[in-house]
Amino acid sequence: xxxxxxxxxxxxxxxxxxxxxxxxxxxxxxxxxxxxxxxxxxxxxxxxxxxxxxxxxxxxxxxxxxxxxxxxxxxxxxxxxxxxxxxxxxxxxxxxxxxxxxxxxxxxxxxxxxxxxxxxxxxxxxxxxxxxxxxxxxxxxxxxxxxxxxxxxxxxxxxxxxxxxxxxxxxxxxxxxxxxxxxxxxxxxxxxxxxxxxxxxxxxxxxxxxxxxxxxxxxxxxxxxxxxxxxxxxxxxxxxxxxxxxxxxxxxxxxxxxxxxxxxxxxxxxxxxxxxxxxxxxxxxxxxxxxxxxxxxxxxxxxxxxxxxxxxxxxxxxxxxxxxxxxxxxxxxxxxx
Numbered sequence: 001x002x003x004x005x006x007x008x009x010x011x012x013x014x015x016x017x018x019x020x021x022x023x024x025x026x027x028x029x030x031x032x033x034x035x036x037x038x039x040x041x042x043x044x045x046x047x048x049x050x051x052x053x054x055x056x057x058x059x060x061x062x063x064x065x066x067x068x069x070x071x072x073x074x075x076x077x078x079x080x081x082x083x084x085x086x087x088x089x090x091x092x093x094x095x096x097x098x099x100x101x102x103x104x105x106x107x108x109x110x111x112x113x114x115x116x117x118x119x120x121x122x123x124x125x126x127x128x129x130x131x132x133x134x135x136x137x138x139x140x141x142x143x144x145x146x147x148x149x150x151x152x153x154x155x156x157x158x159x160x161x162x163x164x165x166x167x168x169x170x171x172x173x174x175x176x177x178x179x180x181x182x183x184x185x186x187x188x189x190x191x192x193x194x195x196x197x198x199x200x201x202x203x204x205x206x207x208x209x210x211x212x213x214x215x216x217x218x219x220x221x222x223x224x225x226x227x228x229x230x231x232x233x234x235x236x237x238x239x240x241x242x243x244x245x246x247x248x249x250x251x252x253x254x255x256x257x258x259x260x261x262x263x264x265x266x267x268x269x270x271x272x273x274x275x276x277x278x279x280x281x282x283x284x285x286x287x288x289x290x291x292x293x294x295x296x297x298x299x300x301x302x303x304x305x306x307x308x309x310x311x312x313x314x315x316x317x318x319x320x321x322x323x324x325x326x327x328x329x330x331x332x333x334x335x336x337x
Contacts, residue, residue, distance in 0.1 A: 007213050007224060008071045013109040015116055015215070016072070017194045018080065019060040019099040026087070026097060027058055033141055036061070036083050041155035043079045046070075050157045052113065053120040056141040057127050062120040066109070076102050081284040085310055103194035106224055108216030112192075114164055118183040119192045121147075125184065133181055147176060245283065245297065251329050252279050255322055264298055273308075274315050280305050281312025282326065 020026040027033050033056055040063070044051055048068030055062045067075065084097040107116060121136070121144035130136045137148050146153045147161055162172035165179065192215070214221045253260045256275045263275050276298065283294055284305075291302045300308070316323055 007104075007106050008073050011067055011069075012224070013064070013066050013107040013113060013116075014072050015105040015107055015120070015192065015194050016063045016065065016076065016102055017060060017104075018063075018076075018102045021096050021099045023059050023099070025058045026060070027056060028087075028091060030140075032087060032090075035086060037153065039079055039083050041153065043075050044155045047075050047078075049075060050160070051143070051155060052157050052161050053117040054143045054156070055120050055123045057123060057129070062123055064113075064116050064120055072104060076104075077290065078285050081309070082313075085281075085285075085313055089310065104213075105192070105194035106214045106216075108214075108220040111217070112215055114161075114179070116192060117143075117161055118180055121180060122183055133177070133184070136180075137177075144180065148173060245293075248282060248329075249279060251326075252282070255325050266299065274311075277308040277312035278316055278322070279312070280308040281310075281316055284309050285313075 018026070027036070036056065040051070040054070043049075044065070047070035049070070050066045050068075051063060052066070053062070053064040065072075080098055080102065087097055088094055107113075121142055124130050124136055124139055124142045124144070125132070129141075130139050136142065136144050138150055139145055140151060143153070143156055145151050146156045146158055159169075162169060162176055164172075165175035166172040211221050211225065214224055216224075249260050249263055252275050253263055256271065256278070258272050258275050262269075262272045263279060265272075267273075279298075280294060284291065291305045294300070294305045295302050298305070316326065
C-alpha cells in the first residue's frame with residue numbers, strides 16, 4: 001500500500017518514531033542523548049505541547065506527544081534539523097542523519113494513551129538495552145524512569161500520566177509499574193507502529209480502522225480526516241508557512257542591511273551570504289521549513305541549503321545583537337493570533 005501524505009492534526013496525540021539513515025546510530029554517546037533531550041524539552045515548551053512517553057534507542061527514537069497550537073511537522077523539523085546540524089559538526093560528518101521523514105501515527109487518546117506509554121517505555125527492554133523492570137526503573141534514556149521518580153525531566157507530563165492510575169503519587173507509581181510489568185508478557189504491537197503500511201489500528205470491536213496513519217475507532221478516523229485537506233494538513237497551516245517565510249526574509253534583510261531580493265538572488269557577497277545562511281538556519285530550526293521548500297524559494301540545491309544552515313547556526317550564535325533582535329521577532333510572532 002502506498003504511504004499517504006502525513007496527517008498534521010494539531011491538538012491530537014501522536015506516536016512519533018525517528019530512525020537513523022540506513023538504521024545507523026543517531027546517538028554516539030551520552031552527550032548526544034542529553035543534547036537531543038534538551039532540544040526536545042525546548043521545542044515542547046515553545047510549541048506548548050505535552051510529552052507523555054519517550055525512549056532513546058541507539059538508532060531510533062520513540063516519542064508520544066500531544067501537540068498544541070503548533071503543528072507536528074513544524075515541531076519535528078525544528079527538533080531534528082537543529083540536532084542533526086550539531087551532531088554532524090561534533091562528529092565531523094556530513095550528509096543526512098535521519099532516514100527520510102520521521103514516521104507518525106495519530107492516535108485516539110481516550111483509547112490508547114496508556115497502552116502507548118507502556119509500549120514505548122518497554123522498547124528499552126525489547127531492544128536489549130536493559131534486561132528487566134528493575135534496570136528499566138533506573139534507565140536514564142527513557143521516560144519510564146521519570147514516571148518512577150528516578151530522574152527529573154520537567155517537560156514530561158509526569159503527573160498527568162500517573163493521575164490515570166491514582167491521584168496519590170505513590171499509589172499512582174505502584175499501579176503504573178504493575179501496568180508496565182503486565183505488558184512485558186505482550187509481544188510487539190504492529191498496530192502501534194507509525195505508518196506501517198500493513199498495520200491498521202484495531203477498534204474496540206476488533207475491526208480495523210480505514211487509514212493506516214490513524215489509530216482509533218471509525219468515528220475518530222472520520223473526524224481526523226474531515227479536519228484536514230487533501231495534503232493531510234489543516235489548510236491554514238500551509239498559508240501560515242508562506243507568510244512566515246516571506247516575513248522572515250524581510251526581517252533578516254532589514255536586520256543585516258541587505259534587501260530581500262539580494263537574499264533570494266545568487267550573489268555571493270559576504271554580507272548577503274551571511275544573511276542567506278542565517279535565513280536557512282532559522283527557517284529550518286524555528287519554522288520547520290524543509291530544505292526542498294527553501295531550495296525552491298532561494299534557487300539553491302538542497303546540499304547548498306544544508307551547508308548554509310550549518311554556517312548560519314555559527315553566525316547566529318556569535319552575532320549577539322542580531323540574536324537578540326531575532327528572539328524578539330520570534331516572540332512577537334508566536335504571540336500574534
